[in-house]
Amino acid sequence: MTHPPRTLIARLAAPLRTAGVALAVAVPGHATANPLPVDESALVRSYRAEAQAYEHGEGVPRDGARAATLYCKAARLGDAKSQYALGWMYANGRGVERNDALASFFLRAAAEQGLAPAERLLARLPETVEVPDCMREPPAVAVVVPPPQPAAAAPAAPALPPQAAELRRSAPPMIVDLVDRLAPQYQLEPHLVLAIIRVESNFDTVARSPKNAQGLMQLIPETAQRFNVLNAYDPTQNLRGGMAYLRWLLAYFEGDLALVTAAYNAGEGAVERYRGIPPYRETRDYVRRVLETVGTVVHPFDASVTAPSAVLRGRRTAAR
Known part of the structure; x- marks a missing residue:
C-alpha cells in the first residue's frame, strides 16, 4: 500500500514578556x-486515511497503537472525525487499552464541533480536563x-x-x-x-x-x-x-x-x-x-x- 505523503506542520510562534526586552x-x-501556519486540510486527510488503514488492517497489518498515533495527529489539527474515532477506540478498548478519561477528552472535542454521535457516547463518560500529550502543541521559540x-x-x-x-x-x-x-x-x-x-x-x-x-x-x-x-x-x-x-x-x-x-x-x-x-x-x-x-x-x-x-x-x- 502506498501511504499518503506527509508534510511538516508549520509552528506558531508566541512572544515571551521579558524585562527590558x-x-x-x-x-x-x-x-x-x-513560519506562519499553513492550510492543514490535506495533512488532516492524509493522517486520517492512514490511521483508518491501520485501525482496520486495510492493506497493512492491523496496528491499533499506530492508528491512535495518526488519529491524534489529525485530531490536534481539529479533525472532528479523527477525534471521534480515537474517542471510540479508547471508550471500547479497540486496538488500544481502554481509557475513559482519554475517550472523554477526544469525544468532547468532537462534540464541541457538532458531531452528534460523539455527544451521545460522551454522555456515559466522566468529564476530564487533562490534555493528552499527543494533543499538546510543541513549544515554539519566541x-x-x-x-x-x-x-x-x-x-x-x-x-x-x-x-x-x-x-x-x-x-x-x-x-x-x-x-x-x-x-x-x-x-x-x-x-x-x-x-x-x-x-x-x-x-x-x-x-x-x-x-x-x-x-x-x-x-x-x-x-x-x-x-x-x-x-x-x-x-x-x-x-x-x-x-x-x-x-x-x-x-x-x-x-x-x-x-x-x-x-x-x-x-x-x-x-x-x-x-x-x-x-x-x-x-x-x-x-x-x-x-x-x-x-x-x-x-x-x-x-x-x-x-x-x-x-x-x-x-x-x-x-x-
Whole structure:
C-alpha cells in the first residue's frame, strides 16, 4: 500500500514578556524563526486515511497503537472525525487499552464541533480536563530583540505585508478610515483589526450569526455588555467593543497572536482548556487566515490591561 505523503506542520510562534526586552514583529524581507501556519486540510486527510488503514488492517497489518498515533495527529489539527474515532477506540478498548478519561477528552472535542454521535457516547463518560500529550502543541521559540537605540531620525515604517496591503485597498474606505482612527487608541495595528473584521463579518455592519454574534466584529451579547457596547450594530460602538476585547486578549496572552485570534473565535476559556489553539477546524482555519494577512505571529501589548493567563503564562521559550 502506498501511504499518503506527509508534510511538516508549520509552528506558531508566541512572544515571551521579558524585562527590558521588546517583542519582535515580523518585517517583510527579514527572516523569522517561526513560519506562519499553513492550510492543514490535506495533512488532516492524509493522517486520517492512514490511521483508518491501520485501525482496520486495510492493506497493512492491523496496528491499533499506530492508528491512535495518526488519529491524534489529525485530531490536534481539529479533525472532528479523527477525534471521534480515537474517542471510540479508547471508550471500547479497540486496538488500544481502554481509557475513559482519554475517550472523554477526544469525544468532547468532537462534540464541541457538532458531531452528534460523539455527544451521545460522551454522555456515559466522566468529564476530564487533562490534555493528552499527543494533543499538546510543541513549544515554539519566541523571537526577541533588544530595545532600539535612539536614532537621529526615526526610521521609515515597514511596508505592510502584501495581503494586509491588499486588504486595505479592497475594504470599504469608510471602515478603513474608522479603524485607522480608533485602532491607535487601543494600541492595535489597524491591519490586524481589518483582518479580524473580514473573517468575522466581511465588513457587513448588520451581520448576525446563528449564535447571535452581531455587527462588524461579531460581538456576542455577553462580550458587548462586558465592554460597554449598547448598540452592536453601530459601527463605532462595535469597533470600540471589539478592539477593547482584542487589547485585553493581547495582554492576557502576552502578545501571542495565535492564542489571541483563537480566543476571539472560540473564547479564552477554550484556549486555556486545551492549553493552546482548540482542536476545532473552524478555529484553526480562522487563526491561519488572520495570521496570513497580518504577516506576523506577535503583537505589542500593554501589560497593565490585565494579568496574563495563569494557565499559559511562561509556556514558551525565549531566544535571541
